[in-house]
Amino acid sequence: MQIKELSSATGVDIETIRYYERQGLLPEPARRDNGYRDYQAAHLERLSFIRHCRALDMPLAEVSRLLGFVDAPEQHCGDxxxxxxxxxxxxxxxxxxxxxxxxxxxxxxxxxxxxxxxxxxxxxxxxxxxxxxxxxxxxx
The missing domain is CATH 1.20.5 (Single alpha-helices involved in coiled-coils or other helix-helix interfaces)
Structure with a gap:
């Protein structure tokens, strides 16, 4: 999906999506032959996770830490x-x-x-x- 579709599906502004990519919260998607970003279901899920955390007013640094736990689920949940x-x-x-x-x-x-x-x-x-x-x- 293109960035506008990802934005529409999650309610996250396009510039915010790009910002999350620059900050490393959202991995950069592959590019199509025409240069457009090609987002996958994993991007949608991760962006929805970030959006939910932000709705809980969590700072981006904490969201990043939580994403680290998502990426390494074998870690202890005490943290x-x-x-x-x-x-x-x-x-x-x-x-x-x-x-x-x-x-x-x-x-x-x-x-x-x-x-x-x-x-x-x-x-x-x-x-x-x-x-x-x-x-x-x-x-x-």
């Missing part, structure tokens, strides 16, 4: 478990950060009664923060 545990840790840290951000935004939003009469409490808080002063979402 795969460790890799997933590390990703879980990163996700949990981001969730904690997002909860803190939500709390800050709720505190900021509480500064506006929604009447739009007079001064805007949200803008006052943001301007105070811009001046290096404490605000409800970033107390000093």
């Amino acid at each position: 795969v478990n460790l890799l997933v545990d590390e990703q879980l840790g990163r996700v949990r840290a981001r969730l904690k950060s997002m909860r803190a951000l939500e709390k800050q935004l709720l505190q900021l939003r509480a500064q506006c009664a929604g009447t739009h009469e007079g001064r805007c409490g949200i803008l006052d808080e943001l301007v105070s923060a811009a001046h290096g002063e404490a605000c409800v979402c970033h107390p000093k």
Whole structure:
């Protein structure tokens, strides 16, 4: 199949496919007589694997490590478990950060009664923060 067919089958942009090839995540396909890349079922499977890992927000370095385990299935899966545990840790840290951000935004939003009469409490808080002063979402 051609690259546009591979892209369509996986939902991965053509430039991303080429990038994965340059990074060694996806092996370069054979070329047809006309110079076009000729992707096989193995490329489709590997690209689908990469896409799934990226959907789990795994960094490309970790995807590369996982592909190494796919390529050498006789290796112990303990390292795969460790890799997933590390990703879980990163996700949990981001969730904690997002909860803190939500709390800050709720505190900021509480500064506006929604009447739009007079001064805007949200803008006052943001301007105070811009001046290096404490605000409800970033107390000093």
